[in-house]
């Protein structure tokens with residue numbers, strides 16, 4: 453059963469189309485992350501789910517009910533904001549109990565419930581503190597406790613972790629996962645941080661320019677992006693543009709901007725002369741020292757030295773140690789490709805070395821000039 457169902461939801465502010473024709477189902481008990489760049493309409497979508505914003509057109513269902521015209525306080529949702537929105541002159545306990553008071557719960561019951569919630573987010577002992585005395589992470593916990601206290605079916609979290617530093621954010625990600633397991637609510641979580649989305653989400657909805665571009669499980673959107681925007685937004689990659697020269701039946705060949713050929717899968721949709729962009733993710737490429745000049749030459753012809761792979765050779769321009777991996781910038785005929793080498797990979801590669809970059813041809817994604825994906829392998 454879907455807990456939240458958005459049908460053709462749009463919102464304009466005057467001339468500006470903030471959200472355009474968004475249709476989305478969020479399943480009961482699911483955590484769905486809305487991910488996208490600043491200004492793409494994430495908060496506006498959340499605000500329409502919560503009732504803080506009225507759609508220009510379209511319908512919002514929560515449970516089985518059409519709540520499009522219902523005010524926020526009649527919806528079974530609770531929202532956590534980026535800036536926590538705690539009352540500075542109330543104690544931590546009063547902050548958490550506030551929503552319960554609004555719902556007419558008696559005083560002792562409110563206090564008990566608020567204490568229990570603070571306990572659950574590991575903030576017991578802070579009941580009588582002022583929120584102004586708390587750290588960012590602690591304020592976030594209190595804000596979460598306040599939202600959970602009213603026992604909503606749906607929790608809406610709008611960039612709840614983006615004001616925290618990296619370490620604290622990662623800690624809170626784990627905690628949110630725990631809370632989520634424990635409370636079994638339906639969550640919609642907005643972020644523009646890819647790592648956060650990948651850590652938390654059952655499914656990710658990627659938005660761009662007011663539209664929902666793709667919805668899917670994290671590995672699905674990462675490995676099978678719908679278009680170039682999704683591929684680019686979900687992680688670092690090398691885009692290499694070129695023109696299809698011809699096909700030998702097994703592969704097509706793309707003459708790239710750095711004047712070497714890259715083998716690409718033959719598909720019914722690639723015609724000779726077509727302009728295409730290849731995406732080569734740095735972590736899908738292997739890097740190896742290339743000392744034998746003859747091997748190097750063979751790469752620039754079409755000799756099929758490494759099975760279903762593809763590759764190019766070049767010179768290491770710079771090497772950056774990044775902790776768990778090493779990033780090399782490799783110059784290929786004046787163009788730069790960056791590649792990620794695992795620190796466990798034994799081959800020592802230094803600046804100035806001639807190297808071979810290789811990859812599995814199935815890891816190559818192809819995009820047309822308008823950003824759409826070329827699929828359909830023959």
Ligand SMILES: Nc1ncnc2c1ncn2[C@@H]1O[C@H](COP(=O)(O)OP(=O)(O)OP(=O)(O)O)[C@@H](O)[C@H]1O
Pocket residue numbers: 465468469470488489490491492493494495496497644
């Ligand atoms: N009340 C409003 N009046 C006018 N324009 C608005 C209003 N609320 C949002 N917008 C505009 O609508 C667009 C979408 O805004 P929204 O806040 O939904 O983006 P967002 O994806 O949440 O961005 P961010 O990541 O920066 O929070 C933006 O161009 C924004 O300026």
Ligand SMILES: [Mg+2]
Pocket residue numbers: 494495496
């Ligand atoms: Mg926002």
